[in-house]
Amino acid sequence: MSTRSQSATQRTLQGLLLKRFGMAVATYGLTALLCWVGFFVGLFQATAQTAVLMTLGAAASQLVFLALFLSRGNLRFADPSLTEAQVLTALTWLTLLLGLFDEGRGSMLVIYVLIMLFGVFQLPPRVFVRCALFAFFGFASLNLYEGYQLQLSTPSVAIMQVCVLAVVLTWLCLFATYAQAMRQRMRQRRFALQAHQDTLRGMMRQLEDLAATDELTGLCNRRHFLRLASHELEGMSRGCQHGLALLDLDHFKRINDVHGHAAGDRVLQTFAAVARACLRDGDVIARYGGEEFVLLLPNTEADQFSACCERLREAFNHAEPLGVRVGPLSLSIGMTLVHKDDDLDDALQRADQALYQAKRDGRNRCAATWEDADA
Known part of the structure; x- marks a missing residue:
């Protein structure tokens, strides 16, 4: 006390x-x-x-x-x-x-x-x-x-x-x-x-964590990310901007088919560990679904956001999953910027379009749609 x-x-x-x-x-x-x-x-x-x-x-x-x-x-x-x-x-x-x-x-x-x-x-x-x-x-x-x-x-x-x-x-x-x-x-x-009340509170906190956390990677799940992102957008001030990115692990289906789902799970866990090491405390990274992840960087500029995503991509390239050998790892990233009064679904769609552009350009790269975010 x-x-x-x-x-x-x-x-x-x-x-x-x-x-x-x-x-x-x-x-x-x-x-x-x-x-x-x-x-x-x-x-x-x-x-x-x-x-x-x-x-x-x-x-x-x-x-x-x-x-x-x-x-x-x-x-x-x-x-x-x-x-x-x-x-x-x-x-x-x-x-x-x-x-x-x-x-x-x-x-x-x-x-x-x-x-x-x-x-x-x-x-x-x-x-x-x-x-x-x-x-x-x-x-x-x-x-x-x-x-x-x-x-x-x-x-x-x-x-x-x-x-x-x-x-x-x-x-x-x-x-x-x-x-x-x-x-x-x-x-x-x-x-x-x-x-009993303390036990119930602990159980409620565990349930909240389970409801907000992806069990495999320990990152936020999609539902919790959308709730956090919506809250961040609502609290944005005029002139402020956030960075939003969709990240996709390249050739992940091939890893599962060749090396098995256990190896695929280890790759996902490796990416989660790399992301935690590369990001700041206030940044939000979540598993969006399958091998796809979503990243939100509050209060950032375009060049800072690009540098962060490139740093994350390169770190994942050099990562080695513990206990399995699946060959070189790579990551494709689609980036955009979100401003006040911007719609979250529209921003996610822009990031998705940028992600597909990165894949069409050969994967293992970052692509961006800055101009649409400023419109």
Whole structure:
């Protein structure tokens, strides 16, 4: 993955984590509101100064997390969301808060559920169970300490609250395990679907290549060439010209009759290799049919085009097919130029006429019809 892609991914991740952190801060705010409601109705067994200090302490802890997210310091941790740390911090503050409630403690137990739900879909099951045990033993220790200090007004209610919390936390642990298993299964299915999609894309590319490529020579086939040539002609600017040529292997039928079709196939493959070596990357060479090929040179002049075709013809004259001896090879070429608004079929017909002229003149040569292309 490139550095730019990694940076974009990190920015997206940080945006999501800040939104989750905003939800956590909102939960702190609602809990603080309940705390002050309990204070004003007489359920909070502490002074106003204690309530203010606890509110400021909770706010300070959240400022620490906010600083980590804004500075991207959270990315240095194994879990950039810092979910476990946020859950444990919230559980600690809640347990301390419940120690200052008396009769209203039972109604505040629901905050444990809100805190634990924050980690249901993010924490691994083992970590979630660890947080649940921290919450349970924190609340149970609070009641045991008050019982030891003989400060419990109703021990039976305290026992019931501990049992209820144990049941709720157990259910949350089971639900978290189920949610993580479903999430893992969905992730595996997504990866499997992605793998199938990649396979299908690869198969589609192979099918496209097969549909556009001549199997024997590896060059473009006739259909693909006509599509490419039409696209090139449509994109031509005024004053620009392309070179178009039809190429025919001389005496190819005799090669097949005397040496066999395997030798003829090797000759075709030899020509394809020679053409790739002689042409530029932007030039288009295709098998037009049988032993006939078609060549398109974008943005060329007549003398440059002629020189290219002559170079290709001479290179094929000196080529030797691997593994067979079929005598000297030769090539006849008919050339023309194509201008903007020129018809492709007309241009191919001009090149075909030039090709027949080269054959009538004795083969192994190039012939051209420049004047018709300029008309």
